[in-house]
Amino acid sequence: MATVVDNLRYISCSTTSVPCYDADRNPTPPEIDPQRVEEYVKDVHGEFIGLLIAMSHIVLPFSHLSFVMGFGGGFIVGSSVTVDPQQYEKFPLDSMDVVHDAIDSLISFMRYKFARMVSGNQKTASLELRMEFGRFGGMHVQRNDRLIVHPDDEPFVDRLFRSDFRPTSPLTSSSSSSSSSSASGGVSPGRLPQPVPNVVAQDDSCGPSGEQISFAPIDRGLDVGWPKPEASYALVALQFFQPQTKHHVVWAWKLAKTWNQVELPTRSTPFSPEILLGMAGQALKWKQFRFRCLLVLGFAGNSAHQSWCSSSGRRWPCHRPTPCKRQCSYWTAAKEPNGICFL
Amino acid sequence: MLPINKIVLDEKLALQALRFLCQGLKPGETLSQVTNLQFRTLFKDLLAALHLEQLGYMPYSLRRGGVAAAYKQGTSLTSLDVLVIQGRWQHLPTACIYVDAGLQSMAQITHPPRALALCAQMATHFKTASQKGTRGMRNMS
Numbered sequence: 391m392a393t394v395v396d397n398l399r400y401i402s403c404s405t406t407s408v409p410c411y412d413a414d415r416n417p418t419p420p421e422i423d424p425q426r427v428e429e430y431v432k433d434v435h436g437e438f439i440g441l442l443i444a445m446s447h448i449v450l451p452f453s454h455l456s457f458v459m460g461f462g463g464g465f466i467v468g469s470s471v472t473v474d475p476q477q478y479e480k481f482p483l484d485s486m487d488v489v490h491d492a493i494d495s496l497i498s499f500m501r502y503k504f505a506r507m508v509s510g511n512q513k514t515a516s517l518e519l520r521m522e523f524g525r526f527g528g529m530h531v532q533r534n535d536r537l538i539v540h541p542d543d544e545p546f547v548d549r550l551f552r553s554d555f556r557p558t559s560p561l562t563s564s565s566s567s568s569s570s571s572s573a574s575g576g577v578s579p580g581r582l583p584q585p586v587p588n589v590v591a592q593d594d595s596c597g598p599s600g601e602q603i604s605f606a607p608i609d610r611g612l613d614v615g616w617p618k619p620e621a622s623y624a625l626v627a628l629q630f631f632q633p634q635t636k637h638h639v640v641w642a643w644k645l646a647k648t649w650n651q652v653e654l655p656t657r658s659t660p661f662s663p664e665i666l667l668g669m670a671g672q673a674l675k676w677k678q679f680r681f682r683c684l685l686v687l688g689f690a691g692n693s694a695h696q697s698w699c700s701s702s703g704r705r706w707p708c709h710r711p712t713p714c715k716r717q718c719s720y721w722t723a724a725k726e727p728n729g730i731c732f733l
Numbered sequence: 734m735l736p737i738n739k740i741v742l743d744e745k746l747a748l749q750a751l752r753f754l755c756q757g758l759k760p761g762e763t764l765s766q767v768t769n770l771q772f773r774t775l776f777k778d779l780l781a782a783l784h785l786e787q788l789g790y791m792p793y794s795l796r797r798g799g800v801a802a803a804y805k806q807g808t809s810l811t812s813l814d815v816l817v818i819q820g821r822w823q824h825l826p827t828a829c830i831y832v833d834a835g836l837q838s839m840a841q842i843t844h845p846p847r848a849l850a851l852c853a854q855m856a857t858h859f860k861t862a863s864q865k866g867t868r869g870m871r872n873m874s
Contacts, residue, residue: 658791659842660835661798665785668852671859672779681775682859683750684765688795689802690747 621646661689783855784848796820800828801835 625642661669666689673682742748754764765772773792780786800820814825822828844852 657789657834657838658793658797659789660801660839661790661794662839663798663802664849664856665783665790665844665852666795666798667856667859668783669779669855671852671855671857672782673775674859674862675855676779678775680754680766681772683754684772685795686744686750687742687747687754687764688792689799690744691742691751691799 618650621649663689783851784845785852788842788844788848797831797835797838800832801839804832804836 621642625639625646666685670682670685673679673685742751751764758764758766767775776792777786780790800816803816816832817825817828820828820831822831
């Protein structure tokens with residue numbers, strides 16, 4: 391017997407959009423006092439994050455890398471701290487996992503560096519790192535949203551994009567077919583001119599008037615199978631942070647356009663009941679009772695999870711099996727009404 | 734995403750889950766009590782624990798899988814109509830496309846044996862603490 395629950399007051403409007411800096415509305419982000427940020431972070435998270443910030447100030451000047459470490463609404467860029475003012479207000483920095491994941495990403499990037507793989511894989515590492523931080527920092531763009539570029543991605547974009555240009559020649563009419571490989575224009579392997587490093591960095595322009603440059607991450611993204619909108623986002627970010635590249639990445643735009651036309655949309659794999667029960671059982675094992683119910687409800691009620699989430703979550707029990715100091719602060723008493731099991 | 738103002742549940746387990754989630758909530762609060770990021774983080778960790786992280790599962794897989802599983806339960810036109818109501822589609826053809834794509838994906842996916850074994854183990858763990866009556870448990874029995 392079907393039960394219809396109308397106008398559930400507990401299911402509120404979706405809040406999928408993370409508070410982000412809107413580059414279109416406000417091209418110049420206001421300055422944030424780092425001291426104020428540190429005080430704020432200490433208030434919210436205690437001395438741990440404050441210590442983290444202090445350590446970053448010590449470590450970063452001695453490093454050869456421009457570390458970018460994100461922690462929720464705030465970012466440590468080099469030795470300076472900047473915070474998106476909107477995130478500062480709306481994103482309460484209550485997700486310690488953001489910090490943990492950021493540190494993990496940082497460590498993985500250092501491994502790249504120490505393994506002497508960065509010179510060869512610098513683009514890969516930078517892209518991965520940029521994407522990681524982009525996701526945490528608000529670059530995760532929903533389908534119907536406009537492009538939102540977080541200002542703290544600027545050093546990334548700057549560093550990444552300066553070494554990834556190379557001049558290209560325009561497509562001939564015979565090669566401009568609709569296939570993705572040939573539509574790469576000046577970036578197809580057989581027609582590629584020799585890379586000229588730091589075309590932008592040399593004279594801070596794109597060379598002679600009318601010269602076109604390709605954008606290597608777009609080529610790479612096509613190869614590795616980026617999600618469809620990623621190329622357009624990367625190009626818009628490039629033009630925002632490097633205005634001199636406007637009107638000079640025509641072929642990259644053409645590639646992105648063709649890519650969007652031929653690339654199939656990526657859809658999530660549907661859960662089978664067996665997998666769902668496995669997930670629910672694992673959640674039960676981790677004492678994530680509420681999450682287990684959400685899994686069941688999402689599966690049986692055909693609901694998307696964004697409908698349940700709020701913009702400011704409260705702390706919940708840490709689910710990770712290995713206890714450690716940083717996770718202990720995550721623990722709160724799990725006040726479940728019926729004890730361990732609700733059934 | 735538009736807010737959901739109606740949800741149809743015909744599973745006993747799902748109703749119990751909803752009642753559990755609604756306990757102690759104040760008006761205006763959301764069911765999950767977590768942010769989107771927190772939800773995705775835990776979801777990702779669960780997938781990693783079951784060795785399912787490379788198979789394209791995302792939170793939206795819940796809706797897709799639920800629809801596909803419900804459709805597999807009964808393929809008559811009547812049940813499809815019910816499915817359209819449950820899934821909050823406006824038109825039947827849209828729901829058909831959605832269901833077909835989901836069934837195709839389910840048929841094509843291949844799970845590693847280790848992941849299947851873990852899922853089976855966790856499913857047993859779940860069933861020992863749960864009542865019967867879920868859609869999935871009917872299929873599994």
